[in-house]
Structures are given as C-alpha cells and as structure tokens.
Amino acid sequence: MSKSHHFLLLFPAFIFVAGLSKADQSIISQLQPQPLESFNLSIIQNVGSCYYTVVVTTSCSSPRYTRDQISIAFGDAYGNQIYAPRLDDPSTGTFERCSSDTFQISGPCAYQICYVYLYRSGPDGWKPDTVEISGYYSRTVTFTYDTYIPGDVWYGFNWCQNASSALQ
Numbered sequence: 803m804s805k806s807h808h809f810l811l812l813f814p815a816f817i818f819v820a821g822l823s824k825a826d827q828s829i830i831s832q833l834q835p836q837p838l839e840s841f842n843l844s845i846i847q848n849v850g851s852c853y854y855t856v857v858v859t860t861s862c863s864s865p866r867y868t869r870d871q872i873s874i875a876f877g878d879a880y881g882n883q884i885y886a887p888r889l890d891d892p893s894t895g896t897f898e899r900c901s902s903d904t905f906q907i908s909g910p911c912a913y914q915i916c917y918v919y920l921y922r923s924g925p926d927g928w929k930p931d932t933v934e935i936s937g938y939y940s941r942t943v944t945f946t947y948d949t950y951i952p953g954d955v956w957y958g959f960n961w962c963q964n965a966s967s968a969l970q
Contacts, residue, residue, distance in 0.1 A: 835947050838919055838956040852911035854884060854937040855904065861929040861948060862900040870924030872897060872951075874907075876935055879916055879962035884909030897928055915940045919958035922951040933958075 856874065872890045877883035886907045890896050896903050915935045922928055929950045936942040945959045 835945075835949060835958050836960075837952065838958070838960075852909065852938055854907045854909065854915075854935055854940075856886075856907055857902055857904050857932075857934040858889070858897070859902045859931040859934075860897050860899055861931040864897075864899045864929035864950075865926050867892065867895065867898045868924065868926040868928040870897075870922050870926050870928050870953075872928065873921040874918065874933070875921075875956065876915055876918040878912040878914055878940070880913060882910050882912035884912065897930075911939060912937060913939050915943050916962040917958065917960040918945050919956040920947075920951050921954075921956050923954055927951075 869892050873887045875885045930947045934944045951957050
C-alpha cells in the first residue's frame with residue numbers, strides 16, 4: 803500500500819477524534835466512575851419490599867484482602883434509592899482479590915437502576931472490577947469500575963437521564 807493510502811485510512815480517524823464536541827467528551831467521561839460531591843442518605847425511603855441481587859467482583863490487582871468498610875447506594879431516575887451499609891465482612895473473606903461476592907439487598911422498589919455509588923473507609927484500599935445489579939423491575943446492569951475507590955467519598959456512576967433529581 804502506498805503512503806497516500808495510509809493517509810486516507812488514518813484521515814477519517816483523525817477527523818472523528820478531533821471532531822468530538824464537549825458533549826461527546828462528557829458522555830465519554832460518564833463511562834468512568836466519578837466522586838459525588840454530596841449524597842443525601844436521609845431521603846432513602848423504607849417503602850416497598852423489593853430484593854436486589856448485587857454481585858461485586860474485586861479486581862485481581864486489588865490488595866489480597868481488605869479490612870475497609872464498604873457501603874453501596876444505588877437507584878433509579880425516579881428517586882427510589884437503596885442503601886446498604888457495611889457490605890464488608892473480613893472474617894468471611896469478602897472482597898478478596900480476584901473474587902466475586904453476591905449480596906441480597908432489600909429496599910424500596912425501583913425501576914431501571916441507573917446509578918451506583920460505593921463508599922470505602924479504611925486503611926487498606928480496594929479495587930472493584932465490576933458491580934452488577936439486578937432487581938424485579940430492572941434489567942441487569944453492570945457498572946465497570948476497574949479503579950481504586952478513594953477513601954471517605956461516594957464514588958461511582960450516574961447514568962440517569964434525570965440525574966439531578968435522583969440524587970438531591
């Protein structure tokens with residue numbers, strides 16, 4: 803292939819990357835977990851009786867085990883929030899490197915789960931790979947972290963269309 807053909811093959815890729823708008827860049831950044839500036843746990847309802855299966859897979863590059871305290875909060879775009887403090891249990895090997903832990907969490911009935919935040923407090927550090935959530939009214943959704951969770955901050959994803967009202 804001549805050099806001019808190589809240019810013709812690379813030119814469309816350059817145009818695509820150079821042409822990303824700020825909105826496109828914002829969408830790409832939503833694929834990465836973000837810290838949440840404020841999170842109001844007091845608005846969590848204790849209405850309804852739905853169960854959720856949450857599967858947390860810990861990365862193989864995480865510490866061998868963690869004594870950190872791990873909490874989770876997730877919900878839908880309609881303000882239905884589910885909160886589970888202290889998923890961790892070091893005596894049972896929860897959140898060990900290269901492992902998956904499954905939790906049954908009860909809470910208010912939510913529609914499609916579109917956000918999840920993890921909270922970590924402790925000295926060890928912890929790196930989840932994925933968090934998979936399924937519920938009766940929600941198809942299974944997987945959030946890919948693949949990064950260390952910073953300490954003492956809610957950290958995660960918000961893919962809700964009506965994001966501002968879901969977390970206020």
